[in-house]
Amino acid sequence: MKIQQSFDEYLNAWIIIHVLNHKFDWGKNVDTIFNMSVGYNLEGILQENIQWFFEKMNNCATELNEKKNQIRAIYPQIDEIEIPTQLSNNITLSTMHGCPANEIEEIALYLIEKKKLHTTVKLNPTLLGPEKLRFILNTKLEWPVQVPDLAFEHDLKYNDAISIIRNLENAAQKNNVHFGLKLTNTLEVMNQKTVFDPKETMMYLSGRALHPISINVAALLQKEFNGLLDISFSAGIDAFNISDVLACGFQPITVSTDLLKPGGYSRMAQYAKNIQHYLKAENRISLPSAKTESPQLLLNRLELYAQNAIENKAYKYQVFEQKNIKTQRPLNSFDCTAAPCVDTCPTNQNIPDYLHFAAQGDFQKSFEVILRNNAFPQTLGLVCEHTCQTKCTRINYDNAIQIREIKNFVSQHGNADFLKVPESNGLKISIVGAGPAGLAAAYFLRLEGFEVEIYEREKSAGGMVHKAIPHFRMPNNALYEDIARIEKLGVRINFDTPVDQRLFDELKQKSDYIFLATGAQKMKKLAIPGADSSRVLDPLKFLSDFKQQQNPLLGEKVIVVGGGNTAMDVARAAKKLQNGVGKVTIVYRRALAQMPADAEEIMGAKEEGIAFLNLLSPVRISQSENSLFLLCKPMQLSEKRDQDGRLKVVESNKNTISLEATTIIAAIGQDVVFDFEDDDLAHLLENPKSLRSGKVFLGGDARHGAASIVQAVGDGQQMAKEIVALAKLEHQFSFPSEEKNISNLQHLQKRAERIFGQENHALIAKAEQIMEEAARCLACDEYCNICVSVCPNRANFNYEAIPQKIEMFKLEVNSGGFRLIPDHDFVIAQKQQILNIADFCNECGNCTTFCPTAGEPYRDKPHVYLTKESFAQNVEGYFLEMHDAEFVLNYKNDHERYSLSETKQNFIFDSAALEIRFTKEHFSIEEIHLKQDEEQIISLRKAAEMRFVLEGAKKLAY
Ligand code: SF4
Ligand code: SF4
Ligand code: SF4
Structure with a gap:
């Protein structure tokens, strides 16, 4: 915007504010003031156009009259309004990063002495000094950002700042204008090349991470000046810290980052509410300020708050925090509203609907909604990887809704009596494998009226879930109840029946459709020399033995290779077997934040004392009489990304390291094996994007390789839909979305408030807590904006x-x-x-x-x-x-x-x-x-x- 346009906008806004005040009779005086801002060098400020701007902001009588003449036609009462001709008498000097000390002082002195403006100087957070700033940011709050030495070198130094502040205070006093500080500007940090153009070397940190730093800058300066500085504050302000910051005597407060997030300006309502709560709790009628409290009292409060801010986990970096909720869904010109949690759930579970009923305490109705898309509610209520929660809109307000925990509770409190099998449609389906994919397909196909028979090589159903998920993660009862519900619908499971060539040929003859859902049962082996040692164990066998309490001797140094949930299960089971004597270490070739395991499984493993060695790639295993030695090449993150958007890892130039172990368990993925051959199967294996060849369908882990349980359940559901479509049948089992009757105003009100839910899922155990948590849902299927x-x-x-x-x-x-x-x-x-x-x-x-x-x-x-x-x-x-x-x-x-x-x-x-x-x-x-x-x-x-x-x-x- 050009200077003239900028002035014009100031004037328009000035007039509108006065007209609104008159129109709605808000009071005699307009309480709004405009603050100018400059950030250039003195030479720039002395330019003709900027001087014109100062002049007009000081007296706009001519332009104001011209505008009044235009407005009179639409608002004749304009002449009744007294609109001052001075738009602003105050200014903020926002010093740029790297602005030299003498330049700052010269500009501020010019504004005070020559322009007689009330002047505020905005300072940089680097005033805290490298040691303290890095201690707060990197050590205490664990933010993995690097503040370069250059930022401290080229910004204003502490001693210079003190001298400038003293000089400017004196000058302001002599010129009878006000002088104050604004804390703080953004912080220069190295560009991590994950968001911004890699060519840029710097990026600018603001918001949550900046708050404790800036508040400590304020405490430092205020102490130097015995609490007498006039400070306005701007760094990571939100509804939860506004009262504390105001209580330190800072006014005005600038809010920026928080208002650029969903909810926008409507978030201000919660600010006002929380300030009211503060006043009530403190039994005050107004906020503390230099007028009502001694400088020392305000300083004491500030120093205490500054110390607390460093310890407050709200400002800490969280490794597994979800950074954005963007999904793969394309955006159209119209009809774009959809819940991101549903988009990311492999079963497209109707989450907003079941949370809606759970919030009302109608757990039966909620369970009915769940069972429309989910054949394994009990199991997934415990061990689903809950991708839905990684895209919950609430992340941009506070924290994701504990969707899985709500499902778990609801599934234990509802019954499935409403499920009715329709009359048989006469079509026969054979399913190979009674794991989650096969059973899920069976569930939906039975509910559509198909005759379903499953062939399972083991003596029990549930596949890997049954064999390998340890009891500390999921008691078998949950799985048994899910399977029993499916069997009750009339699904026949032939146990102990591996499908060999003869049986497969027979199934092909007698079935209308066959669904191959054998899973990926065979563990991948570490393809490095020495991996065939007898002390390198198969993780699935280990977990299966652990479940049956047939535990091998592991020794005191166990290394688990891998970063998925199976690796976490193996490590945690091994730790339990060590009985407090020994060490379990997870070795993974990527960074911690890139591990595919659920964040809470990783945190669980960490809490149980399991060590993590990331960015190490195994290259060889050697052994002595009592020990194994895992040789690993250190890796590092590169700037390039893989097809999943993760930063690639490349070999670093550090030396190979050797890790001693008594047992190594490598959980690095699984392979698919079949006991028969078939042209359709061969076609499907060669064309992984095809779901079907002839009458044969392939799905679950057998198609994708080992994935999550919910992915397998979603695949089973999809296969059922494909079969219904292929058979050209009308769906017998489908339901429309439930009408939630939420008005637009209620939607807006919900979106104005940040309400943190329970972070520890173990704390959600009672119906009231479930209702409260479910009520945080924003019903994103109905309203986005x-x-x-x-x-x-x-x-x-x-x-x-x-x-x-x-x-x-x-x-x-x-x-x-x-x-x-x-x-x-x-x-x-x-x-x-x-x-x-x-x-x-x-x-x-x-x-x-x-x-x-x-x-x-x-x-x-x-x-x-x-x-x-x-x-x-x-x-x-x-x-x-x-x-x-x-x-x-x-x-x-x-x-x-x-x-x-x-x-x-x-x-x-x-x-x-x-x-x-x-x-x-x-x-x-x-x-x-x-x-x-x-x-x-x-x-x-x-x-x-x-x-x-x-x-x-x-x-x-x-
Ligand atoms: S519409 Fe989007 S891109 Fe345009 S100004 Fe608004 S937020 Fe920015
Ligand atoms: S707020 Fe509710 S509907 Fe929106 S993403 Fe989260 S769970 Fe889904
Ligand atoms: S309404 Fe929501 S989905 Fe649609 S464009 Fe806006 S933000 Fe995106």
Whole structure:
């Protein structure tokens, strides 16, 4: 923005504030003040345009009168309002990183002495000094960021700062203006090259990690000046620390990062509420300030708070904290609302619905919702890897909802009596393998009316879950109850029946469909020299023996190689067998945060005393009489990413290290094996993207390799759906979403508040706690609008559309005229829709950061321009006009232009090729007028799309 435009915006805002105050009779005085900000060098400040700006901010009488003349027509009472001609008499000098001390002092002295402005100088957090700052940031709070020496070298030094503050205080006193400090600016840290362009060497830290640092800078300076400094504060302020910071006497407080997160400005309500609670608890009628309390008292409070902030775990780096909730779901122009937890659940469990009922204490109804998509609620309630929780919208407010724990509780308190098997459809399914995938498919297929028979090589069902998950993670009863529910539906399981060539050929003859769900039963071996030692154990056999209490002697030094849940189970089981004597170490070739195991399994293992050695890749095993030696090559993270988005690891140039062990257990993945051969099977194994060949389906771990239990259950469900579709049957077992009757206002209120839930899942054991936790759910399946609340420029506009299905046609034009060809329907299914107000958007990308889809709202949503000029100047977008009581929506891109007019009776779509008249109610074609007769096929989808953009644009404009 140019200086003149900037002044114009200040003046517009100034007038609007006074008009609003008058209109709503908020009081005699307007309590808003404007603060100017400069951050350049003195030479820049002395430029003509900046001097003009100072002049106008001091006295805008001419411009104010001009604006009043314009406003009078729409607000005649403007002359009753006393609007001061001075827009601002105060300024903040935001010193840039690296600004020399003499420059800071010169600019501030100029502002105080020459411009007679009340002046605030914003200082950098590096004033704390390298030792203390790094101690707080890296040692106490464990943030893995590096503050370079350069940041301390080129920023203002502590002693210089003290001398500048004293000089400026004196100058301010002489000139009868006020002087204060603002703490703090952002902190320069090395660019870790995970988010920003790798070419940038620095990035700037703000928010949560900065708070304890800046508050300690404040304590240090305030102590130096005996508590007499006037400080305004800005660093990681939120609803939970605002009262404490205000209680230190700091005013005003600037809030920034917190308001750029979902909920946006509505988060302020909780600030006000918490300040009220503070005043009530302290029995005060106003906040502490230099006017009401002694400097020493405020200083004492500040020093105590500064110390507490360093110890407060709210500011600590959390290794496994989920950083964003973006999913793989594409973003469309319309209908984008969907719950990210559902998107990421392999069974697409209807989480918002079952949390809704759980929140009301209706655990039976909640269980019924769960059983619609989940054949293993009891088991998954205990051991699901809960990817849903990694994408829960709540992460951007406080912490993810404990979805799995709620499911676990609900599953123990509901019954499955409502499940009824329909009449047989006469189709026979043979399933090979009674693991989670096979049993899940059996469950859904039985509920669709198929005859299902399972063939299992073991004496029991449950596959790896039964054999390998230790009792300390999941008691067998949970699994048995899930299996019993499936068997009760009439699924027959033939135990002790391995499927060899003969049996497979027989099944192929007698079955309509076969589902191969054998799992991945064979452990991968460490492919390094020495791995065939008898003291290198198979993890599945070890876990199976552990479950049956047939434990091998492990010795005192156990090394587990691997980073998945099986490795964690093995390590924890080994630790238990050591009975407190010995050491278990997990060796993994990637970083801790990259381990595929669940965060809580890793934390559980750590809490039990298991050591972790990350970034070590095994290369050889050698052995002596009593010991094994695992030779490992140290690895390091590279700047490149793999296809899953993880940073790749590469060999470092450090020396190979040797780790001594009595036993090594390598849990590095599993292989798939079959006891028969078949052309369809061969085809499926060669084409892992195919689910089916002929009548044979392949799924679960047998298709993907060893994955999670929920992935296998989801696969079983998908196979069942594929089979139903292939058999061309109507679904017998499906349910629509439940109507939750939450008003838009209630949605907004929920999204305004941060409510931390229980972090320790073991604490959620009672019905009231479950209800409370479930009530934190934001019902993201019904309402999103995140892009609206996070936009600092209010550039995303939400409107309510009327859902509609429009029958669509294409026009086939030839020399003889045209004919209509049916096209697929144009459907708007959701009420909540989004438009991007292109004039307001500065493409900062904040909406993209928080949108739960893979898309970018400011690019993917329809762009609407507010003025004819901005529409003309840009390449693509919409502009709404009104002509003779008709609305006309114009659209253009770099090669087409269209318009859609709304008259009393019709919509009229106009393009270079044709004009079409549609009915108002159903958008059915009434009349077509061709403008071109060249052969072509014309889609009419743009017309339907414009009909819905028009609805939003009208709401935006009027
Ligand atoms: S808030 Fe509720 S609906 Fe939204 S992601 Fe979390 S669990 Fe799912
Ligand atoms: S990119 Fe545009 S719409 Fe998105 S947050 Fe930034 S200004 Fe708002
Ligand atoms: S953030 Fe906006 S664009 Fe993204 S899903 Fe939500 S409403 Fe749609």
